[in-house]
Amino acid sequence: MHTLEQLRAGQLAGLRRLKLSCGLTEFPREIFDLADSLEILDLSGNALSSLPDELPRLRKLRIIFCSDNLFTTLPAVLGSCPALDMIGFKANRIGHVPAAALPSALRWLTLTDNVIESMPDELGKCGQLQKLMLAGNCLSHLPATLADCRRLELVRIAANRFTTLPDCLLSLPRLSWLAYAGNPFTEARELAALSGAGTAGVAWQRLQLAQQLGEGASGVIYHARLDDAEDVAVKVFKGAMTSDGLPRSEMAACVGAGAHPGLIPILGTLDAHPQGALGLVMPLIDAAYRNLAGPPSLSSCTRDVYAEGVHFDASQALAIAHGIASAVCQLHARGIVHGDLYAHNILHADAGACLLGDFGAASMFAPGTRQGDLLQGIEARAFGVLLGELVAHCAAPLPPLQALLDACLQEEVLRRPRFDAIEWALREMLPA
CATH class of the missing domain: 1.10.510.10 (Transferase(Phosphotransferase) domain 1)
Structure with a gap:
């Protein structure tokens, strides 16, 4: 993490990667002093709602992150940045994605957790697109032109308003990783999995939490003792939208998967968490793994x-x-x-x-x-x-x-x- 004071004092000359998170409401003009070197700009966690028209002056800029800000429109100026191929505007208030905002060299687009209802047809002209992250929006359709994005490999459209799975995705020659849970057309199957027999609930009071074992996008995993007799792992979901989708959908899939030697088993779902959090209780995996x-x-x-x-x-x-x-x-x-x-x-x-x-x-x-x-x-x-x-x-x-x-x-x-x-x-x- 860098500071605005360092930037203004000229201490960051020649920097290739800049990260500023300090309550910014306006784009710091001093960033343009890095035009000959800056490749990655991370302004996540501020209060920005616009970017300057001169942004293309950052001629080497390849990657920009502006997550957790106040943008309501994806800035059109992004499409004029000559080297830009990765855009991340997660968790803003974006409802409009203008065609002009999409650079021709776009490779990775993350717009997770916004309020987008439609994507422009021009998305299909992004021939280099490999990764498209649109989970947690208000989408009910995708442009048919997306079928032209023949390099597209990973798509996330979970937790939207799709009533059917978009046909334009299903025949893409390189698509390999697709997430679409948490939409109206998947809800019945997810609810059936969660309400089905076979996985018992484990009351929070039966668990004694010890150290944290790890943390991912969707939750935190703890070492715990169950009934003061068995070492287990407990995954407590954060309850927030992740880049992949919703915790409820993940739980449904885990429960529905059943027992298999190649799957991490589930001892039960978490009941009666003090804050109402969802969770899973699993055996503790051998440290050799x-x-x-x-x-x-x-x-x-x-x-x-x-x-x-x-x-x-x-x-x-x-x-x-x-x-x-x-x-x-x-x-x-x-x-x-x-x-x-x-x-x-x-x-x-x-x-x-x-x-x-x-x-x-x-x-x-x-x-x-x-x-x-x-x-x-x-x-x-x-x-x-x-x-x-x-x-x-x-x-x-x-x-x-x-x-x-x-x-x-x-x-x-x-x-x-x-x-x-x-x-x-x-x-x-x-x-x-």
């Missing part, structure tokens, strides 16, 4: 980041691939797409044991329908990306795995293999 990779970076956009020097032997790679395919196969049979099938949502241990977690982007569908088949094909592409990463980090070539990932990555969605076939193929590759 660790994340397979880190989440995408600003530069990698839709691709996970693996630690330097990470590699797997053939048996590990095959075991991880088979374990995840088997878990997803069960999800699809129960009418659930994970929506965020990424290495950073997989925990693994040295022998290849693995667990798929984080259902924040999971959504429900009707099995046995053409739309359901398309959604499963979209998730097959995400699995193909994962297979490609496993192959790339494998110590020895894996020709059978390469053939399977090629099948998962083919452009025609309905020609990709279903997960029952994927799971069977991987099972056949496992060492005897």
